[in-house]
Amino acid sequence: MPSLPSTLTLQHLTRLSLTTTTTTPTFLHRTTSKAHDALRAMSSVPPHRMFQLRLDPLTGNSEWVVLEEEDEDPQNPTKALLSSTSYLDMLNDSRRNTAFHEAIKKTLTRPCHVLDIGAGTGLLSMMAAKAMDSTHTMENNGGEGMVSACESYLPMFKLMRKVIRANRMEKKIRVFCKRSDELKIGLDLPSRADILVSEILDSELLGEGLIPTLQHAHDELLVANPQTVPYRATIYSQLVECTYLRKLHDLHGSEAHASDCVLLTPSGLETAICVKVQQHAMHCDALSAETKLLSEPFKIFEFDFWKRPDSRGETELQVKATSDGIVHAVVSWWVLQLDCDGAIFYSTAPKWISSPLTEAPDWCDHWKQCVWFIPGMGMPVSRGEQVSLEALHSETSVSYNLRNANKRLEVDPRLYNSEHHLILLPERIAIYGDREWRNAMLKATRSALEGKSSPLCIVADDSVFLTILIACLTSSTSSHVISMFPGLREKGHMYLQAVADANGFSMDRVEVIGRKTCLTLDDTNQRKVDLLVGEPFYHGNEGMLPWQNLRFWKERTKLDSVLSEDALIMPCKGILKACAMSLPDLWKSRNCLSGIEGFDHSVVNETFGACGDLPELKVGPCLPYFIWQCGESKELSEVFTVMEFNFQEHIRACYGKTKSQFDSVLQIGFTKPGVCHGFALWIDWVMDAKNSIVVSTGPDSRYWKQGVKLLSKPVPVGPLGLCDLGESCLVDISASFDSSAGELIIDSTFSSL
Incomplete structure (x- = not known):
């Protein structure tokens, strides 16, 4: 068959949005727009701007980019703002x-x-306009039928206008780039609304500000006894045992089995490193094989959209244990009743929950289940035992406390809010508690320090583990550790002070730099550095693409002037690995949009970073995912090396495996038949010069995200010699890395020979 070219451009910018007009919490719908219709024209509100913080992942430097409301320039650097959203x-x-x-x-x-509050692309507004259009001719300026839509996020508001224009509904829908609590009757809206349609729900249900938004809408924007879509939402929960979930938060328990000298959470400071006290969204279906259900599902809270909700609520239930086990977590989900008659439902329940009211759920990434971790090692229960569960909800979250006849487990916020506590993501907690990972770091660090009696060491990233490990292994009073801590900064310093005594080192030998991005010999007292190390781990950048941790290489280059001639670098190199993958669920979720329920959405594809069924010469972005949580997946090739990054050298451009611009093509054969949807990419960190200690961040390691690059079109593939007609058996891969921009470009060409 003919070759199928597919150019894969892998680039990512992390952005943080603020507005110039208010400091109100972001879950409310924010004003960022001037007038767009006759009523709004009566006010003198000036044009508003939004500032987007653009981050350079290789340096950690950032700059503010101004996004104007009327800016429709296709070359605007904020064009792809929404590509990494859901x-x-x-x-x-x-x-x-x-x-x-x-x-x-x-x-x-x-x-x-x-x-329509939080209108997004305007889909629900267009549904409402069309529904009324079928019963009565709508008039936008004074008629009975009217749709008003507010969307506070400026890039989304601009996109909504494009979608509405593409569907020729601009005269039927009045749009406002405002928070709903800034809409005024008589100024923005001619009257209170009869019907509310809205979808401001996250995996927890309340996290996007559902309660305060509904409260204000009922107080100021809706008629008495309005109709609403949705009509009601109900939260359900279930007690589960799952060792993997325990490892995501119980670092102190995991450290009890460690064989090294590091105590990240010593006795008396068990929560010195902890996860944020909240529910954590994740795909629990991916854990079903290792999850033991310890109760039947039970209802927690019910919220009626058609009436004003309370800001807070609590309930206490007696939950009967259905099996012996240890309660490690409370898994929760919600069921949405969209109509008042109770005939139309939507559920985010895991697949192990069956209901005659809802269809079996398809995989999707925008709504997951939520997990509430039970403190410590969990709560042992016996079959038939009654467990008292207390659930509380605030305006934006749900929390739980458990107790039985023998034990009470509740979260004391004071234990997690001390100034020396570090709040890390669950996966980072699990990494720090993983015995295999810790042993690899211990072995590599001991080897690097061998023969150095009083070394000067620099920890280039945010690794508190390596800082403590080196401080413990270098007992000489003249040895010194400098930790850069570019993300943790002063919090990292206070944490080290708190755990220093328990780990047997003095803070006189440890220095935290924090904000300084480059060191000179003046900072090292004219001493040259003997050892430069990193995991690498940069706090706050955990959700980025794997190769953006090559920031370590950039930092190593900047520190070259203070390194001794025989300085050891750990890790000594990174190896970019890849594997051809079948990912039908993920590909479907990232596919190009055309008609949604009859409404054209093709204008949003480039902005949202759509991957599948792209027009010719268009490519989608590479995005970070946990492959093991991406629904159905299958490896179609052996793992192969794309390129290597040698940290003994200064950062530079790299080309494929051979480093030659003219000879950088890798030819990969497929090992299994299937449909190739793209490639998973990650970095293996080689910690020592002998290549004997390697930390892989690939799909088999569930604590790291991989980069996923989906093809423009899926390609049927099969093993060489066993290919059916129309299948490809080979793929040619060429790659280049731009060290100045941090951009990775991969070209792939499929063929049958």
């Missing part, structure tokens, strides 16, 4: 779209005033 996945959720559409058509039986 909007595309959400809009590809056909079960969600159909449920909302059916409920809106069922609810809107007459012309009325409809308000």
Whole structure:
């Protein structure tokens, strides 16, 4: 068959958005726009700007980019702001779209005033406009039928206008780039709305500000006894045992089995490193084989959208244990009733929950289940035992406390809010508690320090583990450790002070730099550095693409002037690995949009970073995912090396495996038949010069995200010699790394020979 070219451009910018107009919490719908219709034109609100913080992943430096409301320049650097969000996945959720559409058509039986809060692309607004259009001719300026849509996030608001124009509905929907709590009756809206349609739900249900938004809407924007879509939401929970979930938060328990000298959470400071006290969203279906259910599902809270909700609530239940075990977590999900008759539902329940009310869920990434970790080692229970569960909800979150006849487990916020406590992501907690990882670091560090009686060492990243390990292994009073801690900064210093005595080292031998990005000999008292180390780990950058941890290479280059001639670098190199993958669920969720329930959304594809079914010469971005949580997946090739990064040298451009611009093509054969949707990419860190200690961040290591690059179109493949007609058996890979921009480019060409 003919070759199928596919150019893969792997680039990522992390951005943080703020506005110039308010400091109100971001879960409310924020004003960032001037007038767009006759009523708004009566006010003198000036144009607003949004500032986007653009981060250079290789240096950690950032700059503010100004995004103007009226800026439609296709070359604007903020064009791909939304590519790493879950909007595309959400809009590809056909079960969600159909449920909302059916409920809106069922609810809107007459012309009325409809308000859409958090309108996104305007999909629900267009559904409402079309539903009313079928019953009565709508007039936008004074008629009975009217749709008002507010969206506070400026890039999304601009996109919504494009979508509405593409569907020729700009005269039927009045749009406001405002928070809902800034809409005014008589200024923005001519009257209170009869019907509210809104989808401001996250995996926890409340995290996007559902309660305060509904409260304000009922107080100021809606008629008495309004109709709403959705009608009601109910949160359900279940007690589970799962060792993997325990490892994601119980570092103190994991350290009890460690064989090294490091105590990250010594006795009396068990929560010195901990996860944030909240529910954590994750795909629990991926853990079903290692999860033991210890109770039946039980209802926690119910929220009616058609009436004003309370800011806080609590409930206490007696939950019967259905098996012997240890409760490690409470898994929760919600069920949405979209119509008042109770005929249309949507559920985020895991697949082990079956219900006659909802269809079996498809994999999607925008709504997951939530996990509440039970403190410490968990709560042992016996079959038939009654467990008292207390659930509390605030305006934006749900929390739990458990007790039985023998034990009470509740979270004391004071134990987690001390100034010396470090809040890390669950996966980082699990890495620090992993015996194999710790042994690899111990072995590599001991080897690097061998023969050095009083070394000067620099920890280039945010690794508190390596800082403590080196301080413990270098007992000489003249040895010294300098920790850069570019992300942890002063918090890292206070943490080290708190655990120093328990680990047997003096803070006189440890220095934290924090904000300084480059060192000179003046900073080292004219001493040359003997050892430069990193995991690498940069606090706050955990969600970035794997190769963006090559920031370590950049830092090593900047520190070259203070390194001794025989300085050891650990890790000594990084190896970019890849594997061809079948990822049908992920590919479906990132596929290009065309019509959603009959509404054209093709104009959003480039902005959202759509990958599948792209026009010719268009490529989607590479995005970070936990492969093991991406639904159905299958490796179609052996793992292969794309290129190597030698940290003994200064950072430089790299080309494929051979480092030659003219001879950098790798030819990879497929080992299994299937449909190739793209490639998973990651870095293996070689910690020693003998290549004997390697820390892999690939799909088999569930604590790290991989980079996923989806093809423009899926390609049927098969092993060489066993390919059917129309299948490819080989793929040619060429690669280059731009060290100045941190950009990785991969070209792939499939062939049958």
